Amino acid sequence: MSAIQNPYYSSEFHGEYDLISIGRLDLEEGGSIPDCHLAVATFGTLNEERDNAILVTTWYSGTHQIFRDAYIGSQHALDPGRWFVVVVDQIGSGLSTSPHNASGANDALAMSAFPHVRIGDDVVAQERLLREHFGIERLALVVGGSMGAQQTYEWAVRFPDKVRRAAPIAGTAQNTDHDFLFTRVLAEAITTDPGFAGGEYSSNAEVVAGLERHARIWGVMGFSTEFWKQRVYQALDFSDMDAFLAGFLQPYFTAMDPNDLLCMAWKWQRGDVARHTGGDLAKALGRITAKTFVMPISEDMFFPVRDCGAEQALVKDSELRVVDDVLGHLGLFSVNPDFMPQLDAHLSELLETTA
């Protein structure tokens, strides 16, 4: 089938961004993307020495827009007055080359024909983009949350000389079995919807029931038990949990493309820097030379602090910086007013280090 339209993946919902071709991208799992486009939003100016660049990587379902809205600004560590911040949307995000928008030279990859993409493919694509398009050879910082943390670790292991500092937030270098199971359950909520039709639906609206179930599973794992107990959503003007699901989590996901989500889910399940070292995680993380702050979220139910801490212990020049947030993993949305101040403090301190 050919690519389909989905108005969600537009500047109307994601603000300004550039769509930059990096040409043909050969994939780790075989096959290639003939003309890979990356959606890129930049903030600030690259200095003459080209040493003030920060790469921000994106999470499952997320794009650059959340970073523009909440993470980047003169009041934040990611200050465009000082840094050249480049946010690159991951392959499959719906803005970069993705199943639902594969057309033109990528026409043969549309929808269910889209190939499996790995975290490593994203990082290779990003490195090429930064080098060829921006002339950036070394990054002052790579930072990202969740799947963005997977990409951050991949950068630091694959290109140690190019990463001065790294800040993986709420994510791991090697995906856990539990996360694999969780992500499979998410994917199954989509693929078992009869409207999914093996990935050959003609509109995401045909898969709305599956996307809503997928959203409700996020409701169980994405926030903490305490988030629901304390009814934190009331601060967001939702009267009860069903209003919050119906007014926030469900529309958030039903706007998205099922194949795109599945592309990211497959990638998430298999994130693993130990692929570089024959399965030896300690050896892989031992390659990292970046000054690294590992930043799990205290109430995260599927990237728990202890999993992140175990990896941090394997990174030479690293510290564990736990971000307290009752929201759990989806604290990444920066809903809690206490979230960004903590993150900014850690990132500012990291950026001050002479790595």
Add this chain to the structure above:
Amino acid sequence: MSAIQNPYYSSEFHGEYDLISIGRLDLEEGGSIPDCHLAVATFGTLNEERDNAILVTTWYSGTHQIFRDAYIGSQHALDPGRWFVVVVDQIGSGLSTSPHNASGANDALAMSAFPHVRIGDDVVAQERLLREHFGIERLALVVGGSMGAQQTYEWAVRFPDKVRRAAPIAGTAQNTDHDFLFTRVLAEAITTDPGFAGGEYSSNAEVVAGLERHARIWGVMGFSTEFWKQRVYQALDFSDMDAFLAGFLQPYFTAMDPNDLLCMAWKWQRGDVARHTGGDLAKALGRITAKTFVMPISEDMFFPVRDCGAEQALVKDSELRVVDDVLGHLGLFSVNPDFMPQLDAHLSELLETTA
């Protein structure tokens, strides 16, 4: 439709038990079960004073059999040499009156026509059974895990004079919103299977895909992240996580009846002793006179220690006794050799108190 056969719900799989009629049971939500049968397994002998009776209540998907296999015996606190232990399978368990087996006088309640049952209905039924059938007016102990803890709390609040000691394990007196959401996701995995057919399937085999998804969701929430990380299932001779799912969790649930599971799920979602006190949980728990040991499992992902501890603090004569188990909630299966020794120590101490 009428009742259907399911060979799982038999003595072959659940050992010996009695099926005892308690007559008509009027239900809190309206309607009634014309001839309610309770499946009951007893161990030991009721003494002349009729003061050595212990009631054991059952969890979602569980029956008396797990207690016979793992909890009851001369080496355990629940020692039939001293105590008369009565395990009553909950309504909807598949052995007691349940959607799939409603026949005879209950014929009109079969399958999708089965009425909503509440924890309070179970407790009223159990109290009548114990009084009318066994002549038991007061219990030395009520103990149960998960939904069994819900019933234990309900007993202690509804019939304070009849409960000398109470031991709610891995469960709460008032179900949490997070648990409600989790249970809804479980139920949806079943009801969205086209084979479910609105509850009017002719065999549970027609719903096997939904039951398997339901099992895999249990895989995410039922055990702890650390259970998967440490590959605890290898001690059970499963080589990897998929072998464990395919060899243990999936067959466990696919043997069961979908409507029966949904009957229990609905009940679980709404367990709440504060129904007795106009929504005032502190007032409800304040009614408890039983000496109470509240026993959450350390790694439980959906009945977390802090939720159980908050309720324990509202029970006058109570203590919080955390059971350490990396298995999390499904530690209740007593797979970990360290589980029963902890439970036995706490229960033995509780049974020694002069409540």
